[in-house]
Amino acid sequence: MTRARKALIDLSATPYYHLIARCVRRAFLCGDDKYSGKNFDHRRTWLVERVKLLSSIFAIEVAAYAIMSNHYHLVVKVNRLQALEWSDDEVISRWYQLYKGRPIIDRYLQGEILSETEQLLVSELIAKWRTRLYDISWYMKNLNEFIAKEANKEDSCTGKYWEGRYKSQALLDENALLNCMAYVDLNPIRANMANQLEDSDFTSIQERLKQFQNAKSKESKQNEKLQGSVQPISLQPFGTREQAHTLPFSLLDYFDLVDWTGRHVHPKKKGYIPKNTPKILTLLNIDEKAWLDKIQNYGTQYGNFVGSKTALQAHAAKNDANWYKGVG
Structure with a gap:
């Protein structure tokens, strides 16, 4: 059943949301279009640049993103208190x-x-x-309208570019947030567009890896620590639960987790598959098999809300719903 947007985005329940928008009329965000023979890789640059511009204006941070051939994923955090303090x-x-x-x-x-x-x-x-300025709908309106106008101008046509309104999923707990971010960052691996994270173009994991590697290289040459330079300023940083405005996980543990998950999820991926469970899974008390099942079946396991059974049941009760997809 279709739900009103105001029922899907509840900042009192969670500030984190997974957003998805898909093209229509065989439109391409990137890659080679077999129908027209054109390459549209440059449109992914449009989208990433626009996302970063909007996040510097809105009180909405980007935790993860992946720009695919005909759709894109964003994981965002709404900083309502920040907007109220302006x-x-x-x-x-x-x-x-x-x-x-x-x-x-x-x-x-x-x-x-x-x-x-x-x-x-x-x-x-x-x-x-x-x-x-802290409304996700206004954020997405500014993002999608800009891309649609630029693409229509380039294609010399008019009409819809996006397949209806964007889809949103509320991420109700830390497990759901981590699960969704890994799912988003592994999209090119799952689609067989890349064989390793470093080659997963136009994803937040690639941007984070490049920034980290560049910072560590400079640090080695200068023989001094470069505080704060190991993480991209345009993405929500990793930190700890005690640090405000950060993702409550370790950056290195996240790298380890996504790489480990990608080696299990992608059947054609070459290389050694680590037998040890990443530290972050142990810290969050996440079962290895359950974690892999969620990543492999993420698209079909959840609807508009993502979280543990307890979190989903509590949020459903709060909104007078009998159940949410994913509760079981």
């Missing part, structure tokens, strides 16, 4: 990076004396923009 001028500055200004706001910025009614209008506009 000053009014900060909200206006961010909004003006995407939209044309309003005369009344321009007068406010110029320091003109405004009437009580005008001041009320300014406050209402800023409040509305602030809310939109």
Whole structure:
């Protein structure tokens, strides 16, 4: 049954969401289109650059992404508290990076004396923009509309580019977040587009690996630690539960986990398959077989919500639903 968007995105339950958008009319985000004979790899660059721009404007961080041939995946975190802490001028500055200004706001910025009614209008506009700047729907609207316009311009056509609205999944606990991020980062491996993580183009795991390798290389040459440079500034960093605004996992453990999972998931992958269970699985008390089953069947196992049986049942009860797909 189709659910209203407001029922799918509940920031009181979780700030983390898995977002998916798919093209229509055999449209290509990247790769070789056998129908037209054209290559569309450059469109993946459009999308990654737009995602990073929007995340620098919205209070929405990207934890993982994968840009495939005709669809893309994002795992994002909504930082509502961050948006609420912005000053009014900060909200206006961010909004003006995407939209044309309003005369009344321009007068406010110029320091003109405004009437009580005008001041009320300014406050209402800023409040509305602030809310939109941590709204996933507005984020996706700015992302998908931009790509659609650029692609239609290039294809010399009009009409729909995306297959309806984006799909969203609420990630209700740490296990669900980690499971989904690994699933997203392994998309090119699963699709046989790459045989190792370093070659998984236009994925967050590749970006994280390159940044880490470059930072460690510079650190070795300079013989000093480069604090904070081992992780991309455009992605939500890994850290600990005690560190605010970070993913509650170790970066190196995540690398180990995704590589280990990829060796099991991809039957054609060459190389040694480690027998030891990654440290992060032990820390989170995740069963190895259950973990692999979730990754291999991620697309069919869950619906709009992802989490443990307990988390899914609790969220279903909160929304007066009998059950959510994945509970069993």
